[in-house]
Amino acid sequence: MLKKRSKITLVVIAALLGLGAIYEQVGRHQDRARLPQIGKSVDIGGRSLNIFCSGTGGPTVVFESGGDGPGLVWQSIQSQVAAFTQACWYDRAGIGWSDPGPYPRTSAAIGRDLHELLKRAGVPPPYVLAGASFGGLNSRVYNGLYPQEVASMVLIDSAHEDEPIRAPKFYLARTLPRWLWHPASIAFQTAANVGLIRLFQTSPPQSNPGSPLTPDEIIAALRRQPKSVANNAMTGIVIPESYEEARAAAGLGDRPLIVLTAGQSFDFGDPTMNQQAAAYQQVWIHEMQAKLAQLSTRGRQIVFDHSNHGSIPNDAIISAIRDVVTQARSAHALSSQPIR
Numbered sequence: 001m002l003k004k005r006s007k008i009t010l011v012v013i014a015a016l017l018g019l020g021a022i023y024e025q026v027g028r029h030q031d032r033a034r035l036p037q038i039g040k041s042v043d044i045g046g047r048s049l050n051i052f053c054s055g056t057g058g059p060t061v062v063f064e065s066g067g068d069g070p071g072l073v074w075q076s077i078q079s080q081v082a083a084f085t086q087a088c089w090y091d092r093a094g095i096g097w098s099d100p101g102p103y104p105r106t107s108a109a110i111g112r113d114l115h116e117l118l119k120r121a122g123v124p125p126p127y128v129l130a131g132a133s134f135g136g137l138n139s140r141v142y143n144g145l146y147p148q149e150v151a152s153m154v155l156i157d158s159a160h161e162d163e164p165i166r167a168p169k170f171y172l173a174r175t176l177p178r179w180l181w182h183p184a185s186i187a188f189q190t191a192a193n194v195g196l197i198r199l200f201q202t203s204p205p206q207s208n209p210g211s212p213l214t215p216d217e218i219i220a221a222l223r224r225q226p227k228s229v230a231n232n233a234m235t236g237i238v239i240p241e242s243y244e245e246a247r248a249a250a251g252l253g254d255r256p257l258i259v260l261t262a263g264q265s266f267d268f269g270d271p272t273m274n275q276q277a278a279a280y281q282q283v284w285i286h287e288m289q290a291k292l293a294q295l296s297t298r299g300r301q302i303v304f305d306h307s308n309h310g311s312i313p314n315d316a317i318i319s320a321i322r323d324v325v326t327q328a329r330s331a332h333a334l335s336s337q338p339i340r
Contacts, residue, residue, distance in 0.1 A: 024195035037097045044116040050097035051090040055082025059126045059151040063089040066133025068232040070096030070222045094231025105235040107141035107242040126151035137246045144249025152256035152324035160288040161243040168276040188230040197226035256327040257296035258320040261289040263305035
């Protein structure tokens with residue numbers, strides 16, 4: 001009797017998983033119809049990443065998003081940067097219109113993906129890397145892997161490897177023991193593939209139902225895709241490894257670098273938490289972000305007293321990018337002059 005019940009249980013589980021997989025495939029088909037691709041898919045070896053470039057000239061600016069942000073978050077900035085040089089945003093593996101990538105999703109894996117993507121998309125170096133938040137770690141690690149390809153860099157309130165030991169505890173996500181990292185990653189990927197994440201996801205609000213989605217609504221919908229939710233969790237699981245990869249990465253030497261730093265902490269609605277956050281913000285500004293500026297002998301830090309993480313003005317970001325592009329062009333022109 002027990003053996004029979006076990007067989008029935010296995011059959012039921014298999015049937016539910018099969019139905020879940022079908023449910024997920026239907027949802028993905030609906031996503032493709034609702035969220036037509038912006039950019040182009042480039043095969044990087046058995047899977048594809050999405051990239052969108054505009055403008056002409058060099059060095060090419062490559063945008064690295066923070067958190068689970070698809071490349072589309074850079075659209076308004078990219079359009080203005082493209083007025084003076086080529087500018088590209090892309091979707092990391094598992095985000096936006098890109099295929100998921102294999103474990104582990106560390107900054108080094110992300111950097112190698114980007115290198116292959118740019119090569120196969122025909123976007124030649126050198127590059128100006130503009131990395132926001134987690135994207136700053138990726139930019140630094142990319143520079144460590146391919147220093148000859150990086151002309152200059154802009155770090156926009158970039159993540160820093162000292163966060164786990166300097167930030168208040170309520171800033172930090174819970175971490176898993178290392179031996180659980182891969183099993184947890186498999187669990188999240190499986191949940192995405194069999195419809196579990198989609199089943200419990202709420203649909204993002206739409207301002208005008210029946211009308212085309214606005215760019216902000218597209219970005220919100222892309223973030224809610226099960227593959228993106230799973231990828232964000234998988235990236236977060238191994239972020240201690242990404243911190244260490246950034247710590248080990250080389251600096252920029254004398255290549256131009258601008259570090260844009262938020263001067264305000266978030267309001268957490270609690271006096272004790274706000275006090276701790278304000279104290280940490282001073283460490284963030286004067287120690288951690290200041291150290292980032294020291295990654296180059298030509299590094300410069302700009303603090304925005306009235307901005308918090310994620311609200312540094314677009315005009316300031318564009319101005320910083322223009323500055324390092326101009327410096328990189330000048331350096332290239334000098335190095336190209338014949339010896340007399």
